[in-house]
Amino acid sequence: MTDLVWIVPALLVGLGVGFWVGRARRRPADPTPAGPSISILLQRLMQSSHSAIVILNEFGDVVQHNPRAIELGVVHNRRVDDRTKKAAELVKETGEPVEIELLPVQRGVQFGRGPEAVRGEIRPLGDNFMVVDAADESDAVRLEATRRDFVANVSHELKTPVGAMALLAEAVLDAADDVTAVRRFTGKILHEATRLGTLVTELIALSRLQGAERLPQLNAVEVDAVVRDALSRAQLAQETTGIDIAIDPDSCLLVEGDRTLLVTALANLLENAVAYSPPGSPVSISRRQVGKFVEIAVTDRGIGIPEDEQQRVFERFYRLDKARSRATGGTGLGLAIVKHVAANHGGEVKLWSRPGTGSTFTLRIPAHNASSNGSNNGGLP
Template identity: 35%
Template sequence: MKHSSFKQWLGLPLLVTVFVCCLLFWIVLGILIGHWGILLVATICLYLLMVLIGYYFLSVLFRSTDEALATIKRFTEGRFTLNTAERWNNSSNPLNDELYRLSEYLQHTKRSFEFQQDQLGALIENLGSPFLFIDRHGTIRLANELFQQTFELKVDPKQERKYDEHLTDPILIRLIKDALTLKTEVHHSLVVPIGIQRYHYDVYCIPIRRGHGHSKGLVVIFHDITRLKKLEKIRKDFVANVSHELRTPVTSLKGFAETLLEDPTIDESERNKFLTIILKESDRLQLLIQDLLELSKIENEHFRLDVEKTDLGVITEETIDLLAEKARRKKIDIDYNKQGLGVVLGDPTRLKQMFVNIINNAIAYSPEGSHIKVLVMEQASEVLFRVSDNGIGIEKSEIPRVFERFYRVDKARSRNSGGTGLGLAIVKHLTEAHEGRIEVESEPGQGTTFNIFLKKYKHK
């Protein structure tokens, strides 16, 4: 009801009623007393007095009503704040006093609601898992940022689009549909291809219920188990590879030992040949076990480096001297160059172990008469150790796998050279232990370059 209509509804009938009452009073007294002139004047004065009194009370009532209606209108617009001046002006009116108390209550309720909304938003955004909220009609009402980034979707709840209009995976759509239909929790493992990657998720569709089993909607949470799946695959591959790598030398040892024991007529030269093979396979088995133990030690959480100020140039020269004979037998020249000081804070023994593996691989995979370039170069905040060869090279798709355990670019050549397939895995872990990084550049038939970046030593 508008203010003017309220005044018309209340003011005009009240004035008419007062006038009628005064007129009746004047007629009755006139009949009883008979002095019509005096009674008329008295009645008019009484009427005017009553009008003035009525006007005063009506004006107070109208002002209070207008203020109350204005305050209620502000509340409906979401503005619940009343300042002290407004409180003081309205203090004489119990209605406005109650409206002020209502204002304080609404402000408190609004702050509590906003705080809870902020908490809920922070919780959902920092959940660490993709998250969806779907109402009982199948409309997506909320999707956290991680869900949108992971599935490369832009979800705008204002558009009120159905879940099957956003999602494309048929299994996921079926899971959500089953959960909405059956109104019960649904759990399923899902493989989601995103780009060139395949992600593994445990998907939980959980209905949100209220009284009498009515469902308000559905919460969908995606737990990323991709890393666990990869670790499980690595573990299985590791067991299979270890079994295979151990079986080969053990079979050779057993076969030649049985031959020597069962055939005493074998001549001396043949016997020596068999014993040489047994010794070679024993050395290979010992090296494999040694590398396995070394890798296990490096990966242990209690593994620590004995760091000290170390000159990479000195370590590199010692490594080249150590492998010089092997390079000479293949007629391979090693060209070493140093630029800058090349001083880092590292473990000299472990650094030499890394360099031996890298340069030894370069020698093993390079043809006879080729060249290997070794560089130690000081940069702004790092020291670069680089080894380049012109060997068989690595396919681009295979480069990410070279640091896997037992991975070999050329299995036959690696075994003939005495490799275990664990060298680069050890190098990678030791590089990370030094807080460095390793990069590989390669072209099939053109050669391979390994770059190891280590933090430069800073003088205190």
């Protein structure tokens, strides 16, 4: 009996200890997840941002910044420029965000040519801290400059034929009794009206092409049919100048594309070659397949293009020889249209030229079922 007096309490103590040990083992683990802390993630976000991010204290000193801030010139030697510092003072006083724009002399040049425009905003963070958030706006500035140039060029190009027609119409009225003069002036009015119509048509075509992505619906197009149609469109210019256009044999090649656009591009290349070639000189067309692309080349023996101007000839309204272009009725949009047609087809237009020797413009368009077609390396001149 005396043993039971000691055994029972001992059992009760053992059961109690076992119960609490079991609860301790079943207790859920620490809820804090494994991995980087929030502060580390925020630091990584700041360092990887495409925008320049700078944190300033109440005195305008740099507390933290990311690499992009140095690239864009927002921070130099761990300091911001005076303009940004003054803007930060205004933010501290008013508590309102302030927009900033860095001047050209303040832009970063660490990786070569600096950005053309850096714009941003300074915002309060509380406790007298502020953040500078700036980005490279060069693309927007270039786009706006391009838009202004385009509007100015279009205005100039439209005023020329319109003004000419107004003057010619007055001449017709003054010479109403002179049949010969009326016919001469009327012919010139018709010429200017045709030129104006061509300009408007090409402007519409270019506006549809420019900025568009690759054409959504592509069909198998016969290259030989494109060449025939383009030759037909260039026939008037060819007959006017007396220039012969030689073509290679039919190729039976197919490309992925839009037939109408491809004909327009090739016709523009032919008309350009004829316009800038001396009378009697040859112009030729050749076609071949190179890998997954079909190349249609137009070669002339004309005046050629200096190397420093070879990229500019694809700009809208750019003319290598303004006097010759106006004499032939050129709009300055033909090669720009060729460039955009090629790009919309997933291809390109290449240029080889030498002054006094001539030029070769090569239109490269993806071949139809290029992965299964063989390579036909027919001769280019």
